Amino acid sequence: MKLEILQIGSPILRTPARALTIEEIQSATIQQLIELMKVTMREAPGVGLAAPQIGESIQLIVIEDRIELIQNLNPEQIAARERRPVDFHVLINPRITFKDQQKVTFFEGCLSFAGFMGQVPRAIAVQVECLNEHAEHVTIDARGWYARILQHEIEHLHGKLCVDHMNMQSLTSIENYAKYWRDAQ
Ligand code: ZN
Secondary structure (H helix, E strand, C coil): CCCCCCCCCCHHHHCCCECCCHHHHHCHHHHHHHHHHHHHHHHCCCCEEEHHHHCCCECEEEEEECHHHHCCCCHHHHHHHCCCCEEEEEEEEEEEEECCCCEEEEEECCCCCCCEEEEEEEECEEEEEEECCCCCEEEEEEEHHHHHHHHHHHHHHCCCCHHHHCEEEEEEEHHHHHHHHHHHC
């Protein structure tokens, strides 16, 4: 079973999500939701999913960057993006800090903006403080594509979307991304 992923224009995607309590994190309801979000992300397929995208206005994110998804890129593109596999993990009530002012610009997409991609500048390195699915405190230091995923997903919890700071002249359908842009950069 998987969940429906809401598309851009759904008001909940523009609503700041609330934090979860320790008791909520440990509840069967949230533990089941985490499993459903994992399945939904993998089937999409995507590298991250935030709870507002499936209609829950809570500060909960799942992330996983699998080798199968990375293999769509050539070695030069993988190196430029600093993209490496990231094991499945859960972020709850995250706080993000930008560790490097340098920004890098690459095409990215969003499961809530299905069928399109565009260039988005993102910080190259971030630190995230959050809780995991066991309500344990975790500090994540991330660079490259993982840092991009974290920025993208945490924005979802603040009612923001990647289109808010996308270079709109780069906006392209997925088909035209594959046809004209994927191998050009
Ligand atoms: Zn997204």
